[in-house]
Amino acid sequence: MTSAVSPPTVPPTPGASPRKPRSAPKGGGLGRYILVRGLLIIPTVFILVTMVFFLMRATGDPITASQGGRLTPDQLAERISEAGYDRPILVQYVEYLGKILTGDFGTTISDHRPVTEILVTYGTATLELVFFALIVALIVGIPLGMVAAYFRDRAPDAFLRVFAILCYATPVFFAGLLLKLVFSIWLGVxxxxxxxxxxxxxxxxMMDAPTGLYLLDAIRLGNPAVLGDVLQHAVLPGxxxxxxxAGVFLRLVRTNVIGTLSMDxxxxxxxxxxxxPRLVRKHAYKPALIPIITVMGMQIAMLLGGAVLTESTFEWQGLGFQLAHYLQARDFVAVQGIVALLAVIVAVTNFIVDIVSALIDPRVRY
Incomplete structure (x- = not known):
């Protein structure tokens, strides 16, 4: 009768720790990731709103800053008392936060308009401008970045890298003035x-329930002449x-395509x-887009900042144009409301970008 022979046992190496079974990587699912990123919006907006409030108050109360040389001392003191700016700064701060939570951003000092009305009226114009600018950035930056990666360390690559630096370093108002000079004054197109x-x-x-987005309203109107006119006005600001x-996207795509081309x-x-060319177009293109989506939230913040100068240059009636107007008028109540809305837009945009990045690349969730 044959007995089973057990395999020989290998004695453990002296000083070696016993091997532990490999466990699954720790991390949350998509739901937990979305919840955490959503909750981060609250402290982000809170910090930005707090900073703006105290920076605006560092120059004094808004009534004195805006109407100091236009009212008598008695009228000025009366206006300050009516607005509650003679109370302790912390009391004003708590009251301001409470009003923001209810959607009340105050009333402008210079023209006595509700700040909420300004945000609703001109916010769509700024969002539309940012949309046009983002389309231009994607159309210019991604293809040129792929071209630069394909001609790496050759003349086209060197030219495109210089072009990217110029795009990023040139002030927006200066680029706008040059575009107006060439295409509006010299060419007249x-x-x-x-x-x-x-x-x-x-x-x-005169449309029924206009959205304030001229492009969308022109499409709804169904008038090709109006649609063409809206697009023509959007070309130079966009x-x-x-x-x-576009310069940021170009360099980012170039770097990532070159890195992908060295993979096994x-x-x-x-x-x-x-x-x-097929390797660049078919195999290295999609992996290079993931970083673009990741940094797009930060670029939205940059575009919103650049919209202030762009709207002033092209008289584009948006939040940036109004912000410049109220800064000149030293109307800090209006400035606080506009900056608070821009902070919310940036925070929500980054939240959306984080979700899209997690859907495209599951590694982001861990």
């Missing part, structure tokens, strides 16, 4: 200012602001005879 001509604006305002971000699976495809 594009309008110099505004979101649309007077006739088109009248037609858009290019001036979009080139600011690219070498395997190259050994099978796949051409270099």
């Amino acid at each position: 594009l309008p110099t200012a505004g979101r649309a001509s007077t006739a088109s604006e009248l037609e858009l305002q 290019i001036a602001l979009g080139l600011l971000t 699976y690219i070498d395997a495809a190259r050994s099978r005879g796949v051409s270099e």
Whole structure:
């Protein structure tokens, strides 16, 4: 009768710790990731709103800052007392936070308009400008970044890298003035200012329930002449602001495509005879887009900051144009409300970008 022979046991190496079974990587799912990122919006907006409030108050109360040389001392003291700016700063701060939570951003000092009305009226114009600029940045930055990666360390690559630096370093207002000089004054092919001509604006305002987004309203209107007019007015502001971000996208795509082309699976495809243009177009293109989506939230903040100068240059009636106007008037109540809304937009945009990045690349969730 044959007995089973057990395999020989290997004695453990002296000083070696016993091997532990490999456990699954720790991390939360998509739901937990979304919850955490959503909760981070609250402290982000809170910190930004707090900083703006105390920076605005560092120059004194808003009534004195805006109307100091226009009212008598008695009238000034009366206005300050009515607005409650003679109370302790912490009391004003708590009251301001409470009003923001209810959607009340105060009333402007210079023209006595509710700040909420300004945000609703002009916010759509700024969002539309940022949309046009982002389209320009994607159309210019991504293809040129791929071209620069394909011609790495050659003349086209060097030229495009210099172009990217110029796009990022050139002030937005200077680029806008150059574009107006060339295309509006010298060539006379594009309008110099505004979101649309007077006739088109009248037609858009007479629509039923206009959204304030001229492009969307023009499409709904179904008038090709109005749609063409809106697009013509958006070309120069969109290019001036979009080139600011296009340089960032160009360099980012170039760096990531070059990194992807050195991967093992690219070498395997190259050994099978796949051409270099096809490798860039088919294999290295999509992995290079993930960093673009990741940094897009930060670029939205940059575009919103650049919108202030762009709207002033092209008289684009948006939040940036109004912000510059109220800064000149030293109307800090209006400035606080506009900056608070911009902070919310940036925080929500980064939240959306984080979710999209997690959906595309599951590694982001861990």
